[in-house]
Amino acid sequence: MAKGKGTKLIAQNKKAYHDYFIEETIQAGISLAGTEVKSLRMGKCSLKESYIQIKDGEAFIYNMHISPYEQGNIFNKDPLRPRRLLLHKAQIRKWDHEVRAAGYTVVPLKVYFDRSYVKVLWRRAKSSMTRETPLQRMICAVRRKRILKSEILLYKFVVYSHFTEKA
Numbered sequence: 001m002a003k004g005k006g007t008k009l010i011a012q013n014k015k016a017y018h019d020y021f022i023e024e025t026i027q028a029g030i031s032l033a034g035t036e037v038k039s040l041r042m043g044k045c046s047l048k049e050s051y052i053q054i055k056d057g058e059a060f061i062y063n064m065h066i067s068p069y070e071q072g073n074i075f076n077k078d079p080l081r082p083r084r085l086l087l088h089k090a091q092i093r094k095w096d097h098e099v100r101a102a103g104y105t106v107v108p109l110k111v112y113f114d115r116s117y118v119k120v121l122w123r124r125a126k127s128s129m130t131r132e133t134p135l136q137r138m139i140c141a142v143r144r145k146r147i148l149k150s151e152i153l154l155y156k157f158v159v160y161s162h163f164t165e166k167a
Contacts, residue, residue, distance in 0.1 A: 001096040010040050013047035016107045020125035026095070028059065029086035030111075030120050034167070035072035040118060042069075045111055052085065052098040052106040052122055059085040061108055061120060085120060099124065 044067035060082045066163040068076040
């Protein structure tokens with residue numbers, strides 16, 4: 001792919017749109033080995049279950065699977081290794097502060113070529129699924145049992161009163 005040819009989508013995380021409320025977006029470069037870039041040019045990448053974490057003032061993407069390049073032999077890297085994202089320190093500090101303060105998750109959405117550079121589009125997101133704690137599950141179960149018992153008692157009363165009226 002020659003420089004100046006536009007963008008080419010490599011992989012997209014469609015599940016993130018379903019599982020999260022997407023908010024703010026940012027684009028970052030990604031640090032890769034040569035054989036990984038060749039593999040990406042062939043479209044062999046998966047973003048399923050990948051996430052971004054900020055550690056020691058650097059942003060990393062975890063669980064992004066880039067299949068080994070077939071002619072890469074000894075130069076191939078581990079397919080699931082953490083890869084560093086290329087951002088300014090001010091951006092990293094800002095996002096780290098916002099994510100920790102508000103309890104957000106940072107989710108990668110797309111990997112694509114922008115001219116000849118590999119970019120990752122990632123977003124700050126909140127989970128759209130409400131997770132129940134064990135205590136909440138227990139309270140719901142007790143409420144269901146109470147409703148069931150009251151319905152059974154009501155049914156018994158109606159049936160009993162129905163049969164006693166005719167006799």
